[in-house]
Amino acid sequence: MSTVAAYAAATAGAPLERTTIERRPVGDHDVLIDIKYTGVCHTDIHRARAHFGRSIFPMVPGHEITGIVTEVGSGVTAHRVGDRVGVGCLVDSCRTCENCKAGLEQYCLGGSVATYGALDRNGEPTYGGYSTHIVVDQDFVVRIPDGLSLEQAAPLLCAGITTYSPLRHWNAGPGKKVAIVGLGGLGHIGVKIAHALGAEVTVLSQSLRKKEAGLKLGADHYYATSDPRTFEELAGTFDLILSTVSARLDLDSYLSLLKTDGALVNLGAPEEPVSLNVFSLILGRRSLAGSGIGSIQETQEMLDFCAGHGFGAEIELIGADQINEAFERVLASDVRYRFVIDIATL
Numbered sequence: 411m412s413t414v415a416a417y418a419a420a421t422a423g424a425p426l427e428r429t430t431i432e433r434r435p436v437g438d439h440d441v442l443i444d445i446k447y448t449g450v451c452h453t454d455i456h457r458a459r460a461h462f463g464r465s466i467f468p469m470v471p472g473h474e475i476t477g478i479v480t481e482v483g484s485g486v487t488a489h490r491v492g493d494r495v496g497v498g499c500l501v502d503s504c505r506t507c508e509n510c511k512a513g514l515e516q517y518c519l520g521g522s523v524a525t526y527g528a529l530d531r532n533g534e535p536t537y538g539g540y541s542t543h544i545v546v547d548q549d550f551v552v553r554i555p556d557g558l559s560l561e562q563a564a565p566l567l568c569a570g571i572t573t574y575s576p577l578r579h580w581n582a583g584p585g586k587k588v589a590i591v592g593l594g595g596l597g598h599i600g601v602k603i604a605h606a607l608g609a610e611v612t613v614l615s616q617s618l619r620k621k622e623a624g625l626k627l628g629a630d631h632y633y634a635t636s637d638p639r640t641f642e643e644l645a646g647t648f649d650l651i652l653s654t655v656s657a658r659l660d661l662d663s664y665l666s667l668l669k670t671d672g673a674l675v676n677l678g679a680p681e682e683p684v685s686l687n688v689f690s691l692i693l694g695r696r697s698l699a700g701s702g703i704g705s706i707q708e709t710q711e712m713l714d715f716c717a718g719h720g721f722g723a724e725i726e727l728i729g730a731d732q733i734n735e736a737f738e739r740v741l742a743s744d745v746r747y748r749f750v751i752d753i754a755t756l
């Protein structure tokens with residue numbers, strides 16, 4: 411066991427404060443990572459405030475982690491001391507269920523272990539990347555390719571894979587019209603990836619405030635959803651819509667923007683149940699789907715893809731003492747486009 415510094419919420423909704431936590435000893439298959447940067451995902455806020463009801467406190471959020479390997483267990487073959495590595499939303503899964511065997515451990519039927527706010531297979535709580543070190547099984551650690559800075563790579567570990575996976579699954583590419591709803595952490599990287607895949611990309615944002623920046627990220631078109639004419643003009647346009655909105659959406663309006671056979675994929679996680687008129691699906695054989703992060707192998711593929719295309723996330727680097735302020739700014743959609751904590755300030 412070793413005691414390391416961390417930022418934690420003591421109870422649901424409490425401000426995050428500096429504290430210490432215990433990390434397990436480095437096991438045979440474990441990697442000890444000296445964390446350098448951790449992205450602030452909107453999910454960190456949902457969970458630190460127990461929006462989904464099932465949270466464990468004290469909570470150390472953070473599942474967009476990059477750093478350097480400083481120790482490896484005797485059975486570790488995939489990573490070496492000094493390697494630049496990343497950890498995303500998962501640190502373990504059952505490895506025996508149908509989905510794990512199919513390389514879909516993000517949908518593990520036996521219960522995957524989230525990087526924070528969960529219990530590991532020994533029943534110990536997991537603590538995330540708002541801390542100086544983490545011990546992770548080698549199978550859940552990915553390589554950060556050369557050419558990607560650790561700070562710009564960090565948000566890819568959640569925001570990157572969460573948009574890459576559905577873009578690939580629903581075949582975004584040349585000839586496909588893709589809309590990204592919400593230009594925040596997930597949305598901005600979704601725009602970059604969809605553009606790099608060759609799709610025609612439209613941003614649907616609440617206002618035109620970020621239009622110029624959105625077009626620079628790779629969007630071909632940019633519309634404000636606060637303007638009702640947007641929904642008239644774009645009716646029946648898209649093959650694929652990814653919603654990254656953290657609040658409830660009027661699904662019927664967004665479904666009306668799909669072509670026949672188009673899919674609206676929900677990535678955002680509003681607290682309240684959603685409803686829709688089934689005719690929004692029936693008329694046009696449209697699909698409403700969801701998607702959760704991606705597998706470890708696909709996360710590696712995504713990192714290599716982003717490095718190959720020469721981009722990481724657009725970030726605002728913050729000190730640990732700005733975490734609570736950063737949460738408020740994310741809630742106010744005042745982030746361009748991801749806060750990343752410089753863990754050296756912790």
Ligand code: NAP
Nearest residue numbers: 452453592593594595596615616655656657678679702703
């Ligand atoms: P974020 O940076 O806050 O981005 C969300 C964006 O949604 C905002 O920038 C804003 O974009 C738009 N938005 C916010 N409130 C809205 C409202 N009331 N109506 C319409 N649009 C609104 O958050 P994020 O980190 O990208 O995460 C987005 C959501 O995805 C969160 O709910 C998070 O928990 C969830 N998530 C899911 C997965 C998964 O595996 N499915 C993984 C990670 C995160 P504009 O300013 O452009 O309108």
Ligand code: ZN
Nearest residue numbers: 451453568569
């Ligand atoms: Zn996340």
Ligand code: ZN
Nearest residue numbers: 504507510518
């Ligand atoms: Zn499993």
